[in-house]
Amino acid sequence: MAVINYEPLDTTSDVTTTKTLLYEAIPLTGSILSGTYSDGNIKNYTHGMFQSVYDYPYLSSSANHILDLTVGFSAGSTLSGSVSSVQESKKLNMYNQFAQVLLGYTGSNNAVREFELDLNLDGSGKASAAFFINFSRLITKDQIKKGSFSMIIGTGSWALPFGPQTATLTDASASETGGTNNTIGGDYGLLYDGTNTARGLVFYQAGIVVLGTASWAAALTDFNSGSAAGSLLRYTLAQSLVSASISGSCDALRHRIKNISFNNTTEINSTIYFCRVPHNKYNYSSNPTYISSSQIRVKSIATDTSVSYITTVGLYSSNNELLAIAKLSEPLRKDPTNEITLRVRLDY
Amino acid sequence: MAFLDNSGDIILDAVLTEEGRKKMADGTFRITKFALGDDEIDYSLYNKTHASGTAYFDLDILQTPVFEAFTQTNAGINYGLLSLTATDILYMPVLKVNQQAALSNTVLSPTTPTTNLFYIADTSTDTTTNLLLTTALATSNKFLVSDGTTGPAILLETGLDTSTIAGDAANKSSYLVSNNLVDSSFHVYFDNRFIVSCLGPSNGSKFDNTSTGTSGSPTLEYTLTRATSVTTDFTISNYSACRVSAGNNGVIKDSSYSTADTTVSAIAGPRGSFTALGFVVKPNLDSEFTLYGSVSQNVFSDSKLYSYIDTTVYVKGTTTGAQVQIPLRIIKYISG
Numbered sequence: 001m002a003v004i005n006y007e008p009l010d011t012t013s014d015v016t017t018t019k020t021l022l023y024e025a026i027p028l029t030g031s032i033l034s035g036t037y038s039d040g041n042i043k044n045y046t047h048g049m050f051q052s053v054y055d056y057p058y059l060s061s062s063a064n065h066i067l068d069l070t071v072g073f074s075a076g077s078t079l080s081g082s083v084s085s086v087q088e089s090k091k092l093n094m095y096n097q098f099a100q101v102l103l104g105y106t107g108s109n110n111a112v113r114e115f116e117l118d119l120n121l122d123g124s125g126k127a128s129a130a131f132f133i134n135f136s137r138l139i140t141k142d143q144i145k146k147g148s149f150s151m152i153i154g155t156g157s158w159a160l161p162f163g164p165q166t167a168t169l170t171d172a173s174a175s176e177t178g179g180t181n182n183t184i185g186g187d188y189g190l191l192y193d194g195t196n197t198a199r200g201l202v203f204y205q206a207g208i209v210v211l212g213t214a215s216w217a218a219a220l221t222d223f224n225s226g227s228a229a230g231s232l233l234r235y236t237l238a239q240s241l242v243s244a245s246i247s248g249s250c251d252a253l254r255h256r257i258k259n260i261s262f263n264n265t266t267e268i269n270s271t272i273y274f275c276r277v278p279h280n281k282y283n284y285s286s287n288p289t290y291i292s293s294s295q296i297r298v299k300s301i302a303t304d305t306s307v308s309y310i311t312t313v314g315l316y317s318s319n320n321e322l323l324a325i326a327k328l329s330e331p332l333r334k335d336p337t338n339e340i341t342l343r344v345r346l347d348y
Numbered sequence: 349m350a351f352l353d354n355s356g357d358i359i360l361d362a363v364l365t366e367e368g369r370k371k372m373a374d375g376t377f378r379i380t381k382f383a384l385g386d387d388e389i390d391y392s393l394y395n396k397t398h399a400s401g402t403a404y405f406d407l408d409i410l411q412t413p414v415f416e417a418f419t420q421t422n423a424g425i426n427y428g429l430l431s432l433t434a435t436d437i438l439y440m441p442v443l444k445v446n447q448q449a450a451l452s453n454t455v456l457s458p459t460t461p462t463t464n465l466f467y468i469a470d471t472s473t474d475t476t477t478n479l480l481l482t483t484a485l486a487t488s489n490k491f492l493v494s495d496g497t498t499g500p501a502i503l504l505e506t507g508l509d510t511s512t513i514a515g516d517a518a519n520k521s522s523y524l525v526s527n528n529l530v531d532s533s534f535h536v537y538f539d540n541r542f543i544v545s546c547l548g549p550s551n552g553s554k555f556d557n558t559s560t561g562t563s564g565s566p567t568l569e570y571t572l573t574r575a576t577s578v579t580t581d582f583t584i585s586n587y588s589a590c591r592v593s594a595g596n597n598g599v600i601k602d603s604s605y606s607t608a609d610t611t612v613s614a615i616a617g618p619r620g621s622f623t624a625l626g627f628v629v630k631p632n633l634d635s636e637f638t639l640y641g642s643v644s645q646n647v648f649s650d651s652k653l654y655s656y657i658d659t660t661v662y663v664k665g666t667t668t669g670a671q672v673q674i675p676l677r678i679i680k681y682i683s684g
Contacts (some may be wrong), residue, residue, distance in 0.1 A: 283432070302437070
């Protein structure tokens with residue numbers, strides 16, 4: 001039923017806003033990327049431009065989208081223009097799409113800027129071919145926390161990708177106060193390996209990792225010995241990027257990812273309403289159990305202290321519309337001897 | 349809805365209601381005031397005789413588990429806390445339906461075939477005719493007539509329903525008037541699928557036992573008019589609200605009266621205000637009888653068939669918050 005007594009909120013003194021950053025640790029084990037579900041959690045598309053990874057067989061309604069994988073190279077790459085190239089136009093398109101969205105254009109002719117394994121964007125250290133890992137919004141939330149990204153890749157043979165040879169790529173030098181650069185695609189940091197050599201980029205707000213091909217030795221003859229590796233059943237990384245399909249190269253990448261972990265960030269904007277309950281208000285109740293034969297149950301004589309118990313705070317519009325409700329975890333005693341300020345936080 | 353974890357600090361679990369989300373979507377979300385509620389509390393658990401003293405009186409109440417927030421607007425605060433300025437109030441008014449036999453032109457709930465259920469005839473004339481048969485409700489004061497502006501009506505009274513305080517004029521002044529515990533109007537909430545509007549007393553309506561000299565006989569005079577629609581935070585689905593005016597309840601206790609005040613009024617002590625209620629039933633409810641009620645039932649065991657819908661009307665005093673629920677049966681004669 002309708003409430004009888006309202007208390008006004010002064011927008012200057014009773015309402016304030018705050019921002020809270022919430023971090024969650026996201027560990028992605030390699031077995032999710034390859035193995036656990038016999039690739040039942042890997043979705044390929046007829047267009048063949050990227051591959052999606054789920055945390056459960058994707059035909060199940062319980063499956064959550066984790067990330068997408070694709071590969072590409074720029075027109076200026078040495079890989080471009082090969083006669084044996086498979087899906088070359090799509091690989092060019094993919095590279096350009098990531099580059100133009102994350103880096104934008106440069107020069108008087110508005111050429112798409114290419115990825116560089118440094119923070120300068122000065123045209124040196126280009127990564128003209130790369131793997132792209134797009135994490136879903138579900139796990140990155142508002143952004144990847146700077147300095148928290150870590151990825152272990154196997155650099156060994158196809159048969160023993162993680163044997164004694166792994167590389168750990170981290171953005172440990174990045175933080176909220178430095179070690180990053182910002183572009184039209186948001187802030188990005190560098191992924192360094194154990195020798196402090198930049199091997200990739202991580203775009204924090206976009207939730208995209210750009211993994212340069214130099215992460216693996218060019219001499220690694222069986223980077224890709226999967227089903228897409230052609231009649232020789234062994235491709236170097238460069239051969240795989242040129243001659244294997246996008247999904248085939250993505251399969252090879254998944255085969256070599258041991259672990260990915262990072263912290264995501266959720267930005268919670270809150271409005272805090274200070275509901276100030278004066279000593280002389282809300283000391284009675286219209287609750288039907290409050291009286292028995294018209295006498296207030298909590299009193300024996302008129303001079304006894306009137307008492308009520310707060311369990312709910314309703315926040316209303318000027319038209320008496322109930323817009324939000326806050327519940328206390330336990331009843332709160334209110335009587336004329338106390339004043340209470342209830343701090344109600346609404347998160348957006 | 350689960351209970352909140354109350355093992356640690358007091359926390360506030362705040363959620364937007366459906367209305368809040370709607371306002372957020374259309375860009376008109378603006379909170380300007382708050383109110384407090386205690387819906388989960390059962391004040392009968394307050395033990396004023398606890399052997400260990402006053403600190404233990406509310407032990408059971410403070411252990412009451414509190415629900416998580418509901419998002420339906422109507423499930424927010426049903427019984428709000430009140431900001432009455434006086435600290436020495438011991439009695440608070442109740443709202444009761446007056447079914448005293450001494451009154452005329454009021455509606456009583458029949459004792460057969462149902463109890464505590466008020467009947468209202470739909471707009472067809474043969475329903476009224478058949479309800480007046482002795483095999484049915486028999487008399488016109490056992491049911492309301494849709495849009496019946498001259499009555500009979502449901503008479504509601506507020507006051508202190510206790511025999512501890514005499515219902516005389518002095519007590520009315522000290523216990524009710526001086527504490528601002530007299531309602532000047534009531535909000536009536538009804539299901540708009542079946543009821544078009546409600547009727548309330550017009551200005552000049554009267555209910556007292558002082559107009560007839562020292563006999564103490566009751567005087568009840570009213571004409572019903574359509575009530576004003578209002579918007580409140582009470583938003584049970586399909587319910588509408590209107591405001592009906594309240595008149596001064598002039599029934600008082602006077603030992604010189606030959607008719608006792610308690611045979612005239614439903615309130616045992618000082619009386620505050622009164623109102624009379626009628627309703628306008630939506631015409632052509634046949635499809636609603638099928639969907640929400642019962643069709644072609646031998647309600648009175650007289651071989652005549654009726655269709656009916658049972659609904660509830662809520663009434664609340666706009667000043668005191670005193671409230672009552674009125675179960676109402678909308679009935680229509682079908683055949684037989």
